[in-house]
Amino acid sequence: MNQTSARLAQHWSVIQGYLFPILEEELGPLSASHKSVAQSLELIRIEEFIPSSHGMPWRPAKHRAAIARAFVAKAVLGLSTTRALLDRLACDPQLRRICGWETAQSIPGEDKFSRDFALFAEIGLAAKVHEALIVQHCEERIIGHISRDATAIAARETPVYQKPKTDKSPKRKRGRPKKGEVVPKPLPTRLERQAGMTLEEMLSDLPTSCDRGCKRNSKNSVEYWVGYKLHLDVSDAHLPVSAILTSASLHDSQAALPLAFMSRRRVTNLYDLMDGAYDAKIIHRCSRFLGHVPLIAPNFKGSAKGKAEHSTECRRRKLLNLTVPEDARYKERTTVERVFSRLKDEFGGRHVRVRGHAKVLTHLMFGLLALTADQLLRLVPG
Numbered sequence: 001m002n003q004t005s006a007r008l009a010q011h012w013s014v015i016q017g018y019l020f021p022i023l024e025e026e027l028g029p030l031s032a033s034h035k036s037v038a039q040s041l042e043l044i045r046i047e048e049f050i051p052s053s054h055g056m057p058w059r060p061a062k063h064r065a066a067i068a069r070a071f072v073a074k075a076v077l078g079l080s081t082t083r084a085l086l087d088r089l090a091c092d093p094q095l096r097r098i099c100g101w102e103t104a105q106s107i108p109g110e111d112k113f114s115r116d117f118a119l120f121a122e123i124g125l126a127a128k129v130h131e132a133l134i135v136q137h138c139e140e141r142i143i144g145h146i147s148r149d150a151t152a153i154a155a156r157e158t159p160v161y162q163k164p165k166t167d168k169s170p171k172r173k174r175g176r177p178k179k180g181e182v183v184p185k186p187l188p189t190r191l192e193r194q195a196g197m198t199l200e201e202m203l204s205d206l207p208t209s210c211d212r213g214c215k216r217n218s219k220n221s222v223e224y225w226v227g228y229k230l231h232l233d234v235s236d237a238h239l240p241v242s243a244i245l246t247s248a249s250l251h252d253s254q255a256a257l258p259l260a261f262m263s264r265r266r267v268t269n270l271y272d273l274m275d276g277a278y279d280a281k282i283i284h285r286c287s288r289f290l291g292h293v294p295l296i297a298p299n300f301k302g303s304a305k306g307k308a309e310h311s312t313e314c315r316r317r318k319l320l321n322l323t324v325p326e327d328a329r330y331k332e333r334t335t336v337e338r339v340f341s342r343l344k345d346e347f348g349g350r351h352v353r354v355r356g357h358a359k360v361l362t363h364l365m366f367g368l369l370a371l372t373a374d375q376l377l378r379l380v381p382g
Contacts, residue, residue, distance in 0.1 A: 011185065013287070016148060023038060023094075026097070027093065027094045027097050027098075028093060028094065030292060031094075033076075033077060034098065035092045035097055036076055036077075036374070037072075037073045037076050037077065037095065038098050039373075039377060040076050040370055040373040040374065040377075041072055041168065042074060042372045043133075043376060043377065044072060044129060044133060044369055044370075044373050045067075046068045046069060046072055047068060047069060047128050048066060048208055049128055049129050049132070050064055050065050050125070051123065058119050059208070062180075063101075063108050063112065063116075064119075065100060066099050066100030066101055066310040067108070067112070067113055067115055067116045067117075067207075068115045068116075068120065068125065069099045069100055070085060070089065070099045070100075070113075071085075071097075071117065071120070071366050072366060072369060073085070073092075073095060073098070073099055073229060074348070074366070075348050075366045075367045075369065075370035076347070076370045076374075077347055078348060079348070080222055080346060080348065080351035080353070081351070081353055082110055082111060082113050082114070082117075082353075084105065085113075086110060086113070086254065089101070089107055090104050090107065103276060107360065115144065117354070117359065117362065118359065120362055121181070121187070121356075121358040121359045121361070121362040122358065124358075124361075124362070125275050125362070125367075126362050126365030126366045126369055126380070127243075127361070127362075129364050129369060130240075130243075130365055130369050131266060132373060133369070133372055133373070133376075134239065134266050134267065135266050135310045136371070137376055138139075138235065138239065138241070138266065138267045139266065139267065139268075141267070141268075141269060142268050142269070142270065143235045143236060143237075143241075143267050143268065143269040143270070143336075144236050144269065144270055144271060144332075145235070145269065145270070145272075145273050145329065145332045145333075146233050146234070146235060146237050146241065146263055146267075146269040146271070146272055146273065146292075147233070147234045147235075147273045147274075147332065147333045147334075147336035148231070148232070148233050148234075148256060148259055148260075148273065148274045148278065148336065149231075149232065149252070149274070149275065149336045149337070149340070150157075150187065150215075150229050150230060150231045150255065150270065151229070151230050151232075151350070152215055152223065152225045152229060152248065153225075153227050153228040153229060153230050153245070153352060154225045154226065154227045154352065155210055155226065155227030155352050155355070155360060156352070156353065156355065157210040157226070157227065157355050157356075158210070159210050159211045159212050160209045160210060160211045160227045161211075161267060177179075182317055187329060190205065190207055191253065191254065191257070191280060191282045191283070192256050192282065193205070194252065194254075194257045194258070194282075195257070195282055195286070197264075198320050199258060199261045199262060199266075202257060202258040202261070203244070203258055204378045205260065206244070206246045206247075206250065206254065206255065207246060207249070207250055208228075208245070208246060208247060209246040209247050209277055209357070210226065210227055210228060210247070210248070210357075210358040211226070211247050211248055211249045212224065212225070212226055212248060212249060213225055213226075213227070213228075213229055213247070213248025213249050213250075215229075221292075223367065225248060226248070227248050227352070227360075228245050228247065228357070228360055229245070229246050229247065229248050229250055229252075230243060230244075230245055230340075230349075231245075231246065231252070231255040231259055231261075231363060232238075232336055232339060233259050233260075233262070233263045233336075234335050234336040234338070234339045235267065235269070235335070235381055236332060236335060237375065238289045238335050238338060238370065238375050239372055239375055239376070240339055240368050240372060241263045241266055241267055242259050242262040242263045242266065243364070243365065243368060244258055244259060244262070245357060245361040245364065252275075252277040252278060252348070253277055253278045253280055253283060256274065256278050256280075256283045256286075256295050257283065257286050257361075258286070259283075260287065260290060260292075261290075262285055266289055269292060270292060270293060271294075271295055271329060272287045272292045272293070272294045272295065272296075273296075273330055273332060273333040274294070274295070274296045274297070274328070275296070275297050275333070276296070276297040276299035277299070278296050279296050279297065279298055279299035283296070284296065295326055295329055297330070298310060319363075320358060328363035338370065342371055343367050343368065343371055346371070347367035347368070347370050347371050348363065348366070348367045349364060349367055352364075
């Protein structure tokens, strides 16, 4: 048993041997949902990341730790709105005591929850707690595969129709240049610019406004939505390692390099698994530069000949019952799809009721926090 497994086993023994008996003695019998909330909060310990208000311009942090715990409970229970969370806290004494309130009268109003959520979004609380949780439990392990993909996040906002103007390459007439004519070089693409940037510069260069996006689904049909796009790096153990939220119109490949460098700070992995949207030379080079093996589905970019040759080669391998090791490893990429599914179906990914990039990201990160805690506890050795 490695150190990470031993640490998780120790957490689980504390939860089962001490936390549950104490809570049941004080609060009475606990349901399965109460136990899920309690064990997630015990593993995450979000109250340790709440900033102190001493010397700060805002009011004293009364109820702030309890509100942060309540937002984690909201994600664990899959509640769609803050109003539903408050109603549940008012009629559920066990949940209320687990979050940190003694009586129903001590629970603050919805406006206090809204103000504190805005503060959590401003300081990036959920993202910091998630990073610390991943580093604590995954930094010492070698991860085999990191699967990278993006998913649509629908939002209740007015999309930005007027995109900011960007410098474009100067136009010239088609054909060979005249003698002595200086042909201006085309401006570098975002991927080319990212190759010489730091992680912080890459993140600041990505668009984050709400706009319209389209994506081809597994059934080869195009879906349209208004909102954002969530980019994830997911490990073999279905743990979301890194997350970036961008505008819906951003192509998946534009977030590949920031995700790769972000994940590098947190975990050590061997293979990078990506679909055909990430098939670019710069992404291949970046993956190898980080010491990884890129396994990216080929993108023929409209080349019917190349696509036909690849299809013929696949049929020949199937006929000969020949399995390529890279193809077997690439099948592990489905882990990122399962994480997206769990985030949306179980942890509030479909119920985005806030507006603005920072708040939407915080809402999703609370869901990813709950998902990460749940998945970590599933990894406890039997």
